[in-house]
Amino acid sequence: MSTASVDEMIADTDAADAAGFVDELDTPDLKQRFETDNEFLFLDEFLPAETTTQFQARIPELTEAIHRNFIPRHKKGGSVSRYALDELAPEIPALYRNPKFIAWLERLTGETLEVCPESDPHAYALYFYTEPGDHIGWHFDTSYYAGKRYTLLLGVIDESSSQLEFELFKNDDDRETVADARNLRPGAMCFFNGDEVWHRITPLGENERRISLTFEYVTDAHMGRWQRFVSNMKDSIAYFGFKQVFKRNKR
Numbered sequence: 001m002s003t004a005s006v007d008e009m010i011a012d013t014d015a016a017d018a019a020g021f022v023d024e025l026d027t028p029d030l031k032q033r034f035e036t037d038n039e040f041l042f043l044d045e046f047l048p049a050e051t052t053t054q055f056q057a058r059i060p061e062l063t064e065a066i067h068r069n070f071i072p073r074h075k076k077g078g079s080v081s082r083y084a085l086d087e088l089a090p091e092i093p094a095l096y097r098n099p100k101f102i103a104w105l106e107r108l109t110g111e112t113l114e115v116c117p118e119s120d121p122h123a124y125a126l127y128f129y130t131e132p133g134d135h136i137g138w139h140f141d142t143s144y145y146a147g148k149r150y151t152l153l154l155g156v157i158d159e160s161s162s163q164l165e166f167e168l169f170k171n172d173d174d175r176e177t178v179a180d181a182r183n184l185r186p187g188a189m190c191f192f193n194g195d196e197v198w199h200r201i202t203p204l205g206e207n208e209r210r211i212s213l214t215f216e217y218v219t220d221a222h223m224g225r226w227q228r229f230v231s232n233m234k235d236s237i238a239y240f241g242f243k244q245v246f247k248r249n250k251r
């Protein structure tokens with residue numbers, strides 16, 4: 001057996017192991033909850049502690065790659081795009097693309113999910129709330145893709161009073177809106193249909209820190225030219241800066 005194939009076998013085993021924790025979950029029950037709440041699920045305990053610890057260990061280096069922005073009355077905070085994560089935290093894209101992990105998300109949604117194309121800086125990204133008042137106002141994670149867009153939020157560091165506030169059934173005239181709030185502590189997750197769940201992150205207090213990871217999956221990764229332009233403008237202004245977004249797209 002060649003060395004390459006042994007390496008590949010080890011890599012395959014590692015990949016399977018990284019998502020092995022999903023076998024321990026009561027998926028039928030979680031799927032039921034996801035459906036009942038109009039494609040929304042929050043779990044206080046999801047990622048294994050060793051995975052969260054691995055992600056946390058990358059934070060000091062990633063701090064160099066933070067792009068901060070401020071949109072009056074809507075958003076203040078820092079973001080690290082997928083391009084920086086590819087270089088500085090390979091475990092994160094590895095989990096994002098892990099076939100076993102995606103298969104589990106597909107079981108929850110009952111949809112075939114695709115990873116976002118190379119040109120999408122938001123496919124996976126870290127959000128840094130590190131200065132007093134850092135927050136994001138009420139919004140949907142609107143899909144600019146031809147299909148649905150699902151957001152997965154994972155808690156990495158949370159030494160804060162900031163909360164993820166959300167409203168379910170916002171678009172459903174026949175249902176009373178359900179409003180609630182949660183702290184996204186390390187290891188916690190929130191998975192939802194971006195076009196259905198109205199949400200925000202409340203402002204960070206003094207001497208607080210909150211770092212969360214976002215993964216984006218779609219049911220159809222095609223995007224019209226105009227939608228791509230709007231999406232890129234939004235990502236440039238609100239998240240990663242024009243250089244990250246448009247230079248990468250030109251490639």
Ligand SMILES: [Fe+2]
Nearest residue numbers: 139140141199
């Ligand atoms: Fe969002």
